[in-house]
């Protein structure tokens with residue numbers, strides 16, 4: 001083995017440590033060492049290599065050995081040799097990226113919690129792969145060629161028509177295809193409506209429920225929208241507190257995260273408020289399909305399609321990975337929302353939209369939702385039974401619908417319960433994580449338990465672990 005630092009910047013342009021080792025003689029070792037130096041980026045494209053004589057002297061090898069090695073690498077395209085400018089690293093001999101260079105040393109992936117009981121995700125292992133693939137195949141075969149050109153920002157008509165019928169049938173939404181704009185989900189809808197830095201379709205201040213998704217509040221704050229918290233009680237948001245805000249964002253079918261539906265009188269009252277003030281209600285219908293013990297709560301939008309923007313997505317019903325959602329708009333907002341979207345569809349993949357249209361029209365969506373509803377209801381029942389058996393002092397609420405429940409805890413115990421859970425590998429959030437920082441309503445201690453995320457085989461162990469970390473009675 002010959003080690004050498006070839007370090008004259010004038011001759012070579014960079015320090016270069018060449019290690020000549022391995023089988024096959026000096027020539028092969030030098031070729032290997034130079035290739036490795038180029039591949040790793042130590043010899044950048046364009047770098048001039050030392051003349052044969054000086055490198056040979058540095059390495060203690062024959063001049064012809066260096067000449068042969070250079071010639072070989074020129075033939076392979078790693079180097080270029082030009083009269084008058086010497087031998088240089090070829091411009092195209094780009095170093096491989098780090099991940100490709102060291103495949104044997106990929107860092108271990110961060111491990112998730114042992115039991116994931118965070119709210120928010122459906123059972124990813126139940127994604128209907130076969131039915132979705134079939135819908136995708138059918139959609140691609142049936143699509144006209146123009147479908148593969150730039151997309152219409154309103155979304156594919158096929159999907160808007162399918163959703164018009166589906167939402168009327170399943171959620172009581174009253175609309176027509178021209179009032180629907182496809183987006184990539186609820187978060188995207190918020191961005192379109194409020195823009196960045198106040199340049200959106202709607203303006204604040206926006207009244208929001210005192211408990212809600214921090215992520216959405218953050219997104220609104222980033223857009224310069226002030227949010228005003230509305231207190232909650234057993235009938236849902238106290239809409240009588242609405243005042244001069246221009247809009248309110250509600251989860252009327254299933255308050256997120258505390259769990260109840262908005263009382264019928266309050267549903268009527270919020271529409272009256274919007275009419276009287278020329279305001280608008282944003283309806284987040286995030287899990288409207290999943291109801292268990294009570295009659296379905298229809299969409300608020302059905303009460304007044306001109307006062308409510310109804311927003312839904314497939315994030316709970318199918319998968320949050322698809323990034324597909326819809327906005328059902330009062331007529332006056334269609335133009336501004338389309339303008340906010342831009343000239344071409346830049347968010348929701350057109351083939352995915354066509355696949356979803358087929359999935360809905362072929363009945364696959366209904367079948368999947370029905371199957372998942374049964375599965376989640378069973379999980380909900382197992383959660384309730386496990387608590388009754390092992391922690392009967394813990395009250396569980398918000399269980400009539402959705403993919404999560406709230407376990408009410410004695411005052412002052414939430415933080416330590418969340419910590420104890422994390423310590424035992426159980427990931428979940430306390431109610432405090434969802435509380436609006438400015439609300440004055442009294443804080444309630446509780447754990448928000450998502451029962452949809454663990455795969456079926458792991459659910460029993462997750463429940464056992466959960467019961468093990470609850471405060472004693």
Ligand SMILES: Cc1ncc(COP(=O)(O)O)c(C=O)c1O
Nearest residue numbers: 185186187256284286313315320
């Ligand atoms: C309260 C709430 N709204 C809306 C959504 C849907 O968000 P998106 O459509 O951006 O995935 C979720 C999560 O799925 C949610 O928890």
